[in-house]
Amino acid sequence: MDHAAAKDVLRQVFGSDSDDDDTKVAYPGPSGLKVVKGWLCPYRQENLLAAIAVEEWFAGSANQAMRFGGFPAWAEDLAEGIRSHFDSEQLAERQPLFDQLIANKYRPGEGLKPHVDLMRFQDGVAIVSLQAAATLSFTKGDRRVNVLLLPGDLLLLEGEARYEWMHGITAEASQQWQDRRVARGHRISVTLRKLREDVFNQTT
Numbered sequence: 001m002d003h004a005a006a007k008d009v010l011r012q013v014f015g016s017d018s019d020d021d022d023t024k025v026a027y028p029g030p031s032g033l034k035v036v037k038g039w040l041c042p043y044r045q046e047n048l049l050a051a052i053a054v055e056e057w058f059a060g061s062a063n064q065a066m067r068f069g070g071f072p073a074w075a076e077d078l079a080e081g082i083r084s085h086f087d088s089e090q091l092a093e094r095q096p097l098f099d100q101l102i103a104n105k106y107r108p109g110e111g112l113k114p115h116v117d118l119m120r121f122q123d124g125v126a127i128v129s130l131q132a133a134a135t136l137s138f139t140k141g142d143r144r145v146n147v148l149l150l151p152g153d154l155l156l157l158e159g160e161a162r163y164e165w166m167h168g169i170t171a172e173a174s175q176q177w178q179d180r181r182v183a184r185g186h187r188i189s190v191t192l193r194k195l196r197e198d199v200f201n202q203t204t
């Protein structure tokens with residue numbers, strides 16, 4: 001199957017509403033929340049999953065793997081590809097852009113407790129979604145914004161979205177998205193962040 005055909009299949013399966021494979025979607029909730037829909041084509045998603053499999057991070061029952069600094073080559077490539085999607089000039093020029101990578105594995109229906117990412121990380125967080133759809137819920141007080149993430153989507157958090165809103169995933173076998181229910185399958189996400197310089201210096 002060529003890339004275009006694979007994309008068509010994915011679109012039929014997941015019902016992506018985007019005709020453009022590189023559409024940035026700005027949400028009405030938190031400022032600094034951005035999704036680049038279909039950032040990785042199905043072929044690159046497969047390559048990324050294969051690279052993660054080679055690392056054997058999910059051997060046995062492990063569902064999270066963390067890597068500081070010294071990224072494997074595929075992770076360097078991934079990080080560099082994200083750079084141009086950040087809005088702030090500071091992030092566009094930061095060296096390195098990220099020095100920590102976490103791969104999270106979710107079984108169907110598994111959730112993620114609402115949280116704000118730890119303060120030991122700088123602004124500018126990126127999350128790549130793979131394998132299955134999930135809705136990430138952003139909450140602040142009684143405000144709630146649901147963001148559907150499909151395989152290949154890139155989520156970016158800056159400023160308010162990173163510091164002032166919590167994000168999490170409800171534990172449920174399927175999730176309502178607009179007028180349909182989306183089943184939750186096996187999902188892998190890759191989170192890329194940079195430690196604050198002062199924290200980094202303390203630990204080296």
Ligand SMILES: O=C(O)CCC(=O)C(=O)O
Pocket residue numbers: 102104112117127136167189191
């Ligand atoms: O799996 C996701 O999409 C979110 C991961 C996350 O929030 C984190 O690693 O801090």
Ligand SMILES: [Fe+2]
Pocket residue numbers: 115116117167
């Ligand atoms: Fe997070």
